[in-house]
Amino acid sequence: MKPQLNIFKNIDKTVLFLFLALVLMGWFNIYAAEVTDDRHSIFDLNQNYGKQFVFILTSLVIATTILMLDAKVFPTFSWILYGFFLVMLVGVLFFGTEINATKAWFRFGSFAIQPSEFAKYATALALASYISQVKSRTIDFPTRIKPFIILGVPAFLVFLQKDMGTTLVFASLSLMLFREGYIGFRLLITGFLAIALFVLTLIINEFIIIGAMAAITFFTAFIIRKKKTELVQLVALFVLLSGYVYSVDYAYENLLEPHQKLRIEVLIDENADLRGAGYNLHQSKIAIGSGGFWGKGYMQGTQTKFNFVPEQATDFIFCTVGEEWGFLGSIVVIALFLWLLIRLVILAERQRSVFTRVFGYCVASLMFFHFTVNIGMTIGLVPVIGIPLPFLSYGGSSLWGFTLMIFTFLKLDSKRLEML
Numbered sequence: 001m002k003p004q005l006n007i008f009k010n011i012d013k014t015v016l017f018l019f020l021a022l023v024l025m026g027w028f029n030i031y032a033a034e035v036t037d038d039r040h041s042i043f044d045l046n047q048n049y050g051k052q053f054v055f056i057l058t059s060l061v062i063a064t065t066i067l068m069l070d071a072k073v074f075p076t077f078s079w080i081l082y083g084f085f086l087v088m089l090v091g092v093l094f095f096g097t098e099i100n101a102t103k104a105w106f107r108f109g110s111f112a113i114q115p116s117e118f119a120k121y122a123t124a125l126a127l128a129s130y131i132s133q134v135k136s137r138t139i140d141f142p143t144r145i146k147p148f149i150i151l152g153v154p155a156f157l158v159f160l161q162k163d164m165g166t167t168l169v170f171a172s173l174s175l176m177l178f179r180e181g182y183i184g185f186r187l188l189i190t191g192f193l194a195i196a197l198f199v200l201t202l203i204i205n206e207f208i209i210i211g212a213m214a215a216i217t218f219f220t221a222f223i224i225r226k227k228k229t230e231l232v233q234l235v236a237l238f239v240l241l242s243g244y245v246y247s248v249d250y251a252y253e254n255l256l257e258p259h260q261k262l263r264i265e266v267l268i269d270e271n272a273d274l275r276g277a278g279y280n281l282h283q284s285k286i287a288i289g290s291g292g293f294w295g296k297g298y299m300q301g302t303q304t305k306f307n308f309v310p311e312q313a314t315d316f317i318f319c320t321v322g323e324e325w326g327f328l329g330s331i332v333v334i335a336l337f338l339w340l341l342i343r344l345v346i347l348a349e350r351q352r353s354v355f356t357r358v359f360g361y362c363v364a365s366l367m368f369f370h371f372t373v374n375i376g377m378t379i380g381l382v383p384v385i386g387i388p389l390p391f392l393s394y395g396g397s398s399l400w401g402f403t404l405m406i407f408t409f410l411k412l413d414s415k416r417l418e419m420l
Contacts, residue, residue: 007067010414012347018340019391019406023059023399025333026317026392027052033304033312033320048313048394055396059403066407071415074408075132075355078125082150085122088115089157096161100386104161116166117401119154124362124405126150127173131180132355144182165373165385172369176361194244201248210242264383280316283309284378288322288330295326313394315386318378333392337371347413356412363405 008016031042031049044050088106092115097107105112127150134143155170174191177183201209217238224230252264287303290296299305301323304312309319322330341364348360367390374389376382388398 007064011067011410012343012413014343015340015347015406015410018336018343019403022333022336022340022391023056025321025336026389026394027056028298029317029320029324029392030313030394032299032301032324033317035299035305051396052394052399055399058396059399062400062403063407066404066411069411071412071418074125074359074412075129078122078129081122082126085115085119086154086157089119089154089161091115093157093160102161102163102386104158104163104166111396114395114397116154116158116161116163117397118404119158120169120366121401121404121408123151123154123170123173124359124366125408127176127362128355128359131182131358132353139181147177147182163386165387168373168385169366169369169387172365173362175365175368176358179361180358197241197244198248201245206245206249209245213238213241213245280310280384281377281380284316284319285380287319288379291323291326291330293327295322295324295329298324300324311386314388315374315384315393316378317389317393318375321392322378334375337367337390341368341371344409347409351413351416353412353416356409356416359412360409363409366405367402 027042027049030052034048040047042049043053045054092104092106095106096103097105097112099105099112104116105114127147130146130150151170151173155167158170159167174183174188178185178188197209217234221231221234224234283303287301287309290303291301296302301320303309303323304316304320309316312319318330318333321333325332344360344364344367348357348364351357351360370387370390373382373385374387374393377384388395390402391399
């Protein structure tokens, strides 16, 4: 392996700047959320903000190491990494530590590591490796189903850890599969409609929904009455959707855990269980709303500073942004994330290597899901499922996992004229 004299040669400076900006914002917001005055050092290693500083330093070491490696290392060792982290996901089921009813961490003294955060990275590499090796332009059924197996195995192991949030994160990789032609537009839309219909059925009586679908079916059938094939498909669709609507109640009562039911109930009715599952969301919306347009000022947020918002340094770190930086600061953070996502897609589209393009879309898909769901759950648009905001939330595993993804992609992109 040739020594790399300038590791930043051809590295996209925009992504590098956005990474550093978001990481620093996260560190200062964690500090603001956890101290009651400015007499505490931000480097205090006994506190979360001090530990986050160590995580940031180690992430920079990880980033530098990746940039020093030969770009061909990543496709070469993709399946080895995938297999290794599958073993880790199995091992945590037997030897892991349970935190908040989720058995997903290996604990070493006061330090805990979450293998699922690294499994996302390994799964993205494995998907890129497989799809880049498909030679045929026509994707047959066996070829189409294998990527779902690749992402389904780690997702199932994470599901066994009772970590529903991270399980759903793996589903976001379907956006990459859509880009590569493994999922059709109809199937993608059907998935979103199935989720919407599930929530709608919980709000409205199933008989009303089926009645409305029957009326739409009858009206459509009248218009296409001379097209027998379309009529058969229409009736079959009505029967299928009716069965789905009836199954929602059974799934809700028998398949979901009690805390998962409460999260959905809170999403439907924000005043439900204000002393329990609804407390987090209620306090989160108060904190964000109290910031107004300009915010209360750095380290002046009373809701987050005095621990009214649970998990304020991890899953609900955006509350600190909203309260102290206000609407304007929140828009800045959202704009930085959107800029990063758009830039990742632009870089992915300019690749000559299928491996790099697929991996880039995997990184963008995973980050998009984390970003939208985390902010959505703090303002009541999606259920609280407990996933961090990339780079801003406290935690070493999440920061290291996204650092691995970002800088691996940057390294591959820097060699795009050589990678075929």
